[in-house]
Amino acid sequence: MAAMVDMAVDAGVPLVEMVDVGKSYGVIQALRGVSLRVNAGEVTCVLGDNGAGKSTLIKIMSGLHQQSEGALRVDGEEVRFGSPREALDRGIATVYQDLAVVPLMEVWRNFFLGSEVRKRLWPFNPLDAEGMRRTARAELSKMGIELDDVNQPIGTLSGGQRQCVAIARAVYFGARVLILDEPTAALGVKQSGVVLRYIARARDAGLGVVLITHNPHHAYLVGDHFVVLKRGQMSLDGKRDEITLDELTQQMAGGDELEALTSELRRAQV
Amino acid sequence: MSGHRRTAALVLASALALAAAACSSTGGKQEENGGAAANAGKANTPRVKIAMVTHEAPGDTFWSLVRKGAEAAAAKDNVQLVYTNDPQAAQQSTLVQNAVDQKVAGIAVTLSKPDALKGAVQNAVAAGIPVVALNAGQQQWKDVGAMEFFGQDESVAGEAAGRRLATEGAKKVLCVIHEQGSVALEARCAGVAKGLAGAGTVENVTVTGTDMPSVKQTLTAKLQQDRGIDRVIGLGAPFALTAVQAAKDTGSTAKVATFDTNRDLVNAIRSGDVQWAIDQQPYLQGYLAVDALWLYLNNGNTIGGGQTVLTGPAFVDKKNVDAIATYANNGTR
Amino acid sequence: MSQTLERPPEAAVPKRPARPSLLYRAFVRPETGSLVGAIAILIFFAAVAPPFRQLTSAATVLYASSTIGIMAIAVALLMIGGEFDLSAGVSVVTAALTASMLSYELSLNLWVGTLVALVVALAIGWVNGYLVVRTGIPSFLVTLGTFLMLQGLNLAVTKMITGTVATRNISDMDGYDSLRAVFASQFTIGGVAIRVTVLWWLLFVAVSSYVLLRTRIGNWILAVGGNADSARAVGVPVNKVKVGLFVTVGFLAWFTGMHLLYSFNTVQSGEGVGNEFRYIIAAVIGGALLTGGYGSTIGSAIGAFIFGMTTQGIVYAGWDPDWFKFFLGIMLLLATVTNLWVRRLATRRG
Numbered sequence: 001m002a003a004m005v006d007m008a009v010d011a012g013v014p015l016v017e018m019v020d021v022g023k024s025y026g027v028i029q030a031l032r033g034v035s036l037r038v039n040a041g042e043v044t045c046v047l048g049d050n051g052a053g054k055s056t057l058i059k060i061m062s063g064l065h066q067q068s069e070g071a072l073r074v075d076g077e078e079v080r081f082g083s084p085r086e087a088l089d090r091g092i093a094t095v096y097q098d099l100a101v102v103p104l105m106e107v108w109r110n111f112f113l114g115s116e117v118r119k120r121l122w123p124f125n126p127l128d129a130e131g132m133r134r135t136a137r138a139e140l141s142k143m144g145i146e147l148d149d150v151n152q153p154i155g156t157l158s159g160g161q162r163q164c165v166a167i168a169r170a171v172y173f174g175a176r177v178l179i180l181d182e183p184t185a186a187l188g189v190k191q192s193g194v195v196l197r198y199i200a201r202a203r204d205a206g207l208g209v210v211l212i213t214h215n216p217h218h219a220y221l222v223g224d225h226f227v228v229l230k231r232g233q234m235s236l237d238g239k240r241d242e243i244t245l246d247e248l249t250q251q252m253a254g255g256d257e258l259e260a261l262t263s264e265l266r267r268a269q270v
Numbered sequence: 271m272s273g274h275r276r277t278a279a280l281v282l283a284s285a286l287a288l289a290a291a292a293c294s295s296t297g298g299k300q301e302e303n304g305g306a307a308a309n310a311g312k313a314n315t316p317r318v319k320i321a322m323v324t325h326e327a328p329g330d331t332f333w334s335l336v337r338k339g340a341e342a343a344a345a346k347d348n349v350q351l352v353y354t355n356d357p358q359a360a361q362q363s364t365l366v367q368n369a370v371d372q373k374v375a376g377i378a379v380t381l382s383k384p385d386a387l388k389g390a391v392q393n394a395v396a397a398g399i400p401v402v403a404l405n406a407g408q409q410q411w412k413d414v415g416a417m418e419f420f421g422q423d424e425s426v427a428g429e430a431a432g433r434r435l436a437t438e439g440a441k442k443v444l445c446v447i448h449e450q451g452s453v454a455l456e457a458r459c460a461g462v463a464k465g466l467a468g469a470g471t472v473e474n475v476t477v478t479g480t481d482m483p484s485v486k487q488t489l490t491a492k493l494q495q496d497r498g499i500d501r502v503i504g505l506g507a508p509f510a511l512t513a514v515q516a517a518k519d520t521g522s523t524a525k526v527a528t529f530d531t532n533r534d535l536v537n538a539i540r541s542g543d544v545q546w547a548i549d550q551q552p553y554l555q556g557y558l559a560v561d562a563l564w565l566y567l568n569n570g571n572t573i574g575g576g577q578t579v580l581t582g583p584a585f586v587d588k589k590n591v592d593a594i595a596t597y598a599n600n601g602t603r
Numbered sequence: 604m605s606q607t608l609e610r611p612p613e614a615a616v617p618k619r620p621a622r623p624s625l626l627y628r629a630f631v632r633p634e635t636g637s638l639v640g641a642i643a644i645l646i647f648f649a650a651v652a653p654p655f656r657q658l659t660s661a662a663t664v665l666y667a668s669s670t671i672g673i674m675a676i677a678v679a680l681l682m683i684g685g686e687f688d689l690s691a692g693v694s695v696v697t698a699a700l701t702a703s704m705l706s707y708e709l710s711l712n713l714w715v716g717t718l719v720a721l722v723v724a725l726a727i728g729w730v731n732g733y734l735v736v737r738t739g740i741p742s743f744l745v746t747l748g749t750f751l752m753l754q755g756l757n758l759a760v761t762k763m764i765t766g767t768v769a770t771r772n773i774s775d776m777d778g779y780d781s782l783r784a785v786f787a788s789q790f791t792i793g794g795v796a797i798r799v800t801v802l803w804w805l806l807f808v809a810v811s812s813y814v815l816l817r818t819r820i821g822n823w824i825l826a827v828g829g830n831a832d833s834a835r836a837v838g839v840p841v842n843k844v845k846v847g848l849f850v851t852v853g854f855l856a857w858f859t860g861m862h863l864l865y866s867f868n869t870v871q872s873g874e875g876v877g878n879e880f881r882y883i884i885a886a887v888i889g890g891a892l893l894t895g896g897y898g899s900t901i902g903s904a905i906g907a908f909i910f911g912m913t914t915q916g917i918v919y920a921g922w923d924p925d926w927f928k929f930f931l932g933i934m935l936l937l938a939t940v941t942n943l944w945v946r947r948l949a950t951r952r953g
Contacts, residue, residue, distance in 0.1 A: 085838060096836065102829035104896045105822075113826050114837030116819045126817045169837075297776035298710030328758055328873050334768045450928065475918065476927050480876045482867050484914065487667040491918040494663065495654040508769065508871055515867075519796065520659070534772050534869060601767045 013076040014039050015177050015208040016061065016092065021070035023056050030056040031232045034070070037225075038177055038208040043199060045211045045219035047252055048229035054212050057229070058179050061210065062094035063087030093175035095166045097182045103155030103162075107147060110154045111136040111169050139172050140165065143201055160191030164198045177208045184218050196222050216248040228252065312348055315568050318376070319350045320560055321369035324405070325362055325382035326355035327449065331507060332530050332552050336405065338602055339556030340378070347564040359386035366390035369399075376400045376563035378556075381407025381414055382453060388414045400566050404559040405552075406454065408578055417566065418574050420558040422550055422582045424454045427529065428461015430583040431503065431548045435462065435527070436469035438545075440501040443472045444492060444524070448479030448509050455505050458529060462503060473499075477509070485509060489516035493524060504528040507535040507547070514543045531586055536598040539591045546587035549594075553602050554581045633890030634902030636942030640888070641909050643941065644934060648916035655919040658795045664908075664915045665797070669804035670862065671881050672907030676804075676811050677848075677855040678879075679886035679903035683815070684848045685828035685895030686735060686742040690727065690750040691852055692878030697753050698724040698860030699870040700761055703770040706778075713778035721857045727753070728853025732846030754876060761872035774868040786858070787866035800862055804904070807855070811900040824848065829896025885910050888938045909938050 014037040023031040031053045038044050048054045059065040060072065063081030071078050074090050081087045084094070101110045108129075117128045117135075136150045145164050147157075154162055163183045170178055180199065184192040199222050203209050213219050219226060226243055228236035228251045236243070236251050294300075322340050326333035337353055344351035352374065354365045359382060367390045369377050377394050381387055381403050394401050395415045403416035408423035435443055443466065445459035456474075463472040475492050477485040493499060493516055502517065502524050504510030510528030517524050527545045528535065530552070538544040558579065565571040573579055586594060597603035648655045655664075674691055681688055698720045706716030731749055735742045762768060773779060788799045815821035826834035827844045835841045864870055887893065888909055889902025913934040917927055 084836065088838070094836075102826045102833050102896065104829045104892075105825050109822055109825070113822065113834065114839050116822055118819055124814065124818050126813075127819060127822065129817065292712045292715040294706065294710050294712050294777035297773060298707050300710040328754075330873065331768055331871070334762065334766075338766070474925075476925070478877070480874045481670075481878055481881075482863060482871070482874060483670040484667065486866075487663055487670070487911075487915060488918055490663045491654075491660065491667075491915040494657065494660055495652070495919045495921055508867075508869070512867065532767070532769065601765070 014073075015075065016210075017071075017073040017076075018057075018061070019071045019073070021057075021060065021067045021072065023060060023065065024068050029232060031060075031067075034227075034229070034234055036227050036237070038210055039224075040176070040208050041203055041206050042224040043203050043209040043211055043222045044225045044227065045213065045223035046227050046229065047213060047216060047219055047248070049214060049252070051231075052229040053232040054214075054229055055181070056232075058094060058181055058210070058212055061087070061177075062092060062179055088175075091174060091176035092179065093170035093173070093177070094179040095163065095170055095181065095183065097163075097185055101154045101162050101166055104153050106151050107140075107154050107157070107165060108133045108136040108150040111139070111150075111165060111172070113169075115173055135172075139168055143168050143171070143198060145198075158191055158194075159187045160194035163187075163195050167195075167198060167202060171202060171205070171207065175207065177210065178202060179210045179212070181212050182214070183211070184213060184215060192218060214252065216245065216252045220245045220248055312346060313564070315348055315564070317348050317350060318564075318567060319352060319372070319374045320344065320376045320378065320563050321352045321354070321366075321372070321374045322378040322556070322559065323362060323365045323369060324353075324355045324380045325357050325359070325454075327357040327452075328355075331532055335552035335602065336556035339553035339558075340560045341556075342553075342602075343557045343560035343564070347561060349560060349564060351560065359383035363387050363390040367393060370394045370397050373397075374399060375567055376402070378402050378404055378559035378563060379416070380405040381411055381416070384410035384414050391415050400563060402559050402562050404555045405550075411578075412576075418562050418572055419578045420562070420573075420581060421555045422578075422580050424457035425461035425464070427548055427550055427583045428458040428463075429465035430461075430585075431458075431527065431529070432462040432465020432467070432472075434465075434546070434548075434585065435501055435503070436466050438501075439469075440466070441470040442496070442498045443470055443501040443503055444489075444496075444499045445472050445474045446485075446489065446502065446504050446509050446513060447474055447476050448485065448504075448506060450476045458505050470501075479506075479509065482508070482512060486512050486516050489513050490520055493517060493520040493522040497522070499524045502526045506530055507532040510544055510547075511535060511538060514538060531594070531598055531603060533598050533601070536586075536591055536595050536603075539586060539588060540595070542588065546585050548582070549584045549586050549603075550582040551584065552581075633892075633897055633899045634905055635890075636945035637889045637902055637905040637909065637938060639945055640938035640941040641905050641912070644909055644912050644916070644938065648912060648920065652916060652920035655916055658793070660915070660919060662795045662797055662801075664911045665801045666911075667915050668904075668908045668911030669798065669800040670859065671878075671885055671910050672804045672904050673800065673807055673862075674852075674855050674859050674878070674882045675885035675889070675903040675907045676807050676900045677852040678882040679889060679891045679898055679900050679906075680811060680815065680824060681848045681852055682883070682886050682891045682893070682895060683828045683898040684824045684845055685831065686845060686848065687746060687883070688731060688742065688849065688852050689746040689879050690731060690753055691746075691856060691882050692875040692880075693750055693753040693757060694724060694727050694853065694856040694875075695860040695863065695878065696757055696870060696872070696875035697727065698857040699864040700757055700770060700872060702861065703773055703864050703870055704761065704764050706776060707771050707773055708764060710776075713773060713776050713782050715778075717778075717782060717861060720860065721854075724853040724857035724860065725850050726853070728850040728856070729846060731852075732849030735849070736842040736845050750879065757872045757875075768872050770870045770872075772868045773864070779865070782861070783865045786861040786864075803858070804907075808900055808904045815900055820844070820847075825896060827895075881910060884935060888935065888942065890942060906938075909934070 016038040018034055018036050021034045036044060046054055046057060060067050063084045063086050066080050112132045117132050118125045119128050133150050140147060145161060183195050196218060199209055224240050226238055226248060227234055340351055356362045356365060363386055366379055370393050377399055384407050391401050392415050401416045402418045403411040405421040411419040445462055447455045449455055459474050477488045502513045504513050507528055507530050510526050511534055513526045525545050528547045531547045531549055535544060535547060562573050594603045654660055678691055701723045702716040702720035705719055706713045731746055734745045789796045823839045823844045826839055827841050831841050885906035886903045889906030891898030913931055917930050
């Protein structure tokens with residue numbers, strides 16, 4: 001069914017590899033026979049309609065769920081993640097669209113949340129606020145986000161900027177693989193541009209990126225490799241030079257089903 | 271593991287050491303001389319169930335005395351006492367109806383809002399259940415259909431207090447209401463004003479009775495604001511004792527008097543911190559209500575000859591405080 | 604789309620004025636609105652109530668503020684962490700009753716009863732927190748349950764043990780003097796008697812504010828209330844933080860309870876009911892968001908101060924006590940509106 005990636009073309013061991021992975025929740029088979037590879041310095045796009053199995057796929061990779069069949073390999077070594085923390089420890093960071101940040105907290109606090117830098121000072125070991133502000137500003141600026149004030153609540157930033165801060169945070173704390181869940185779904189055109197540009201930068205910095213989206217245009221702008229899921233199975237798998245945007249759009253829009261729907265609606269209008 | 275055990279041993283050892291040093295050399299239970307409550311043996315009449323329904327707001331000292339009296343009478347008369355209470359008249363009425371439905375042998379009820387309770391009381395009478403009233407409803411108990419009445423209205427007690435204040439030459443009285451909107455407390459303060467009859471003025475102050483520090487703060491503020499206040503009258507013993515503290519703190523010369531007594535208040539009267547307390551004998555109200563029902567059920571007696579049986583007002587002051595001190599210490603006065 | 608991409612990335616982010624002014628940064632603090640309200644109320648009462656201007660009155664107002672304010676700190680922290688505690692008012696009394704009855708009935712040194720009461724109060728907080736994080740039932744409901752349970756326990760156990768609704772006087776027992784010095788003493792500065800609770804209050808405010816703004820725990824509290832899922836995703840121990848906040852409420856409930864006990868020597872078992880709302884009101888006036896994630900303990904102190912000024916100010920002004928609650932409501936509403944107005948102004952600037 002799904003063509004296996006040609007091993008000869010890809011140099012070295014992939015950062016993350018899924019081989020024939022499946023997942024069932026009770027009697028429901030959410031995912032079946034999915035194989036994909038995430039290479040350093042590449043963007044792997046996973047496309048699919050609602051309910052196609054995209055979120056199940058991310059949950060397995062990020063450690064929230066475990067696969068029921070098949071293998072998950074990190075640096076060529078087979079693993080089963082028990083928690084998101086284990087995935088993080090292997091350098092796999094996930095940025096969720098809806099819970100990326102705490103809106104009312106300052107940018108620098110968000111950036112360092114969960115990994116705060118502290119001074120050794122009895123009795124409270126206070127935060128190194130100045131240091132963290134400086135680092136946050138520098139890291140964000142390195143990735144092209146210039147904020148005049150890292151003290152502003154992150155909620156005052158645009159949706160795109162917020163995603164970027166969450167991504168920059170993941171990168172700074174040692175992520176080698178970034179899983180981005182629909183980072184552009186709630187954004188306008190301009191904001192999406194900010195995020196996509198940022199994804200490209202992360203890729204150029206040598207990270208492996210998994211971009212989950214249902215927008216083929218966004219995927220095609222940054223993607224090196226495309227996987228389309230349909231009802232839990234892979235319906236398309238190919239490299240950028242093997243697929244055109246039109247093919248991708250056609251696959252995403254539903255292919256044959258769309259044509260059937262088109263003619264049905266046309267009849268109904270008469 | 272051994273570290274854990276060592277810690278546990280250490281904790282145990284220090285706990286033992288602490289326990290040895292922990293006892294208080296003064297005060298506490300050890301100094302109580304086990305005063306027995308009134309105990310008059312036990313009647314051999316058939317066991318019956320009597321319901322007492324009051325408008326007690328939970329946690330009021332006054333009502334715990336009423337209830338103790340009722341329980342003492344019940345123990346003596348071989349009566350199973352079912353005590354229920356709710357400060358809202360509608361709820362209290364439901365509780366009376368509940369007692370009727372249980373087919374109790376007799377009902378004792380406080381007529382805090384006689385009109386609201388009339389229906390339920392008359393249902394009881396119609397069902398052949400004798401009803402006596404206590405504490406509240408001095409004017410209306412006959413109309414409502416109760417057989418007897420024990421106690422004294424709040425306003426009558428208030429008037430008596432007011433008259434005494436007038437003879438003492440009080441010019442400006444602060445009446446401390448510890449529960450905003452309470453009918454009984456408002457009636458007491460109104461009674462005080464009536465009893466003063468122009469000899470002085472009464473000003474009411476509302477405090478949050480459930481928050482003692484705030485009671486003290488409000489009274490302190492009031493005494494700081496109005497230096498002319500020469501009497502503070504509390505409507506419950508704990509609030510009068512707090513008023514004493516507030517007066518001391520502000521250097522006010524105002525003297526403190528109160529409604530109702532408790533252990534600490536008796537001592538305060540002895541020491542002169544509180545001038546006097548007006549006593550409605552709540553224990554007696556509860557006791558008489560239950561005892562009267564027992565007498566009626568077993569011998570057809572009624573007390574009072576169709577008139578109100580007054581349980582007060584009586585004054586407790588330095589002169590007679592020693593007579594009741596022991597009982598107050600036992601928690602029955 | 605591709606056109607946008609060709610521009611340098613920086614251009615997509617609008618430039619803001621270089622450095623935000625100090626005024627602006629003060630504006631966005633949660634407590635700023637309440638501070639404005641507090642000053643307004645201070646001026647108002649100073650104008651209409653001459654006794655309000657005396658130093659002795661200030662001491663009374665501060666005392667009133669402190670007895671609400673100490674608990675308001677813990678309640679504010681809990682609200683910032685996204686939870687409520689309706690049992691906060693009665694657990695104060697539970698602590699006081701425990702210390703008093705235990706010491707009295709067993710004739711123990713009061714320090715023993717006081718320390719046992721601490722354990723009990725912390726345990727109440729822990730149970731509240733554990734139930735909330737374990738069951739996922741909103742804390743409003745869980746603590747409503749414990750509120751009713753404690754209210755019933757306070758009454759029933761007190762009555763069972765002492766036979767009345769109040770505890771015995773403990774002022775003649777060992778340890779009383781030292782405990783009273785800690786929890787309920789007063790000292791004189793320039794002829795004005797200041798309650799020790801005022802000092803404790805200021806100390807607790809300072810410590811809690813530092814913890815909230817300058818420590819990792821504080822960061823976590825803000826994050827847990829602001830977006831618990833997000834906090835969990837980056838490794839914040841959300842449940843531990845929440846349980847810790849409930850235990851903090853227990854600690855300060857114990858402290859307030861000890862003040863209650865050692866300043867009045869006896870405790871009425873029905874006390875404390877309704878105080879939970881005063882604590883919440885103080886926290887909300889001080890800028891704590893009902894939905895969590897935002898607020899400050901300095902704000903809770905200002906809120907308690909507003910509460911203290913209003914309750915005492917009405918008395919100093921000599922207004923008819925029947926109107927008391929009405930005036931209180933107006934004052935609180937005004938303070939809250941001022942608060943909101945200032946915050947709006949701040950966000951518009953931002």
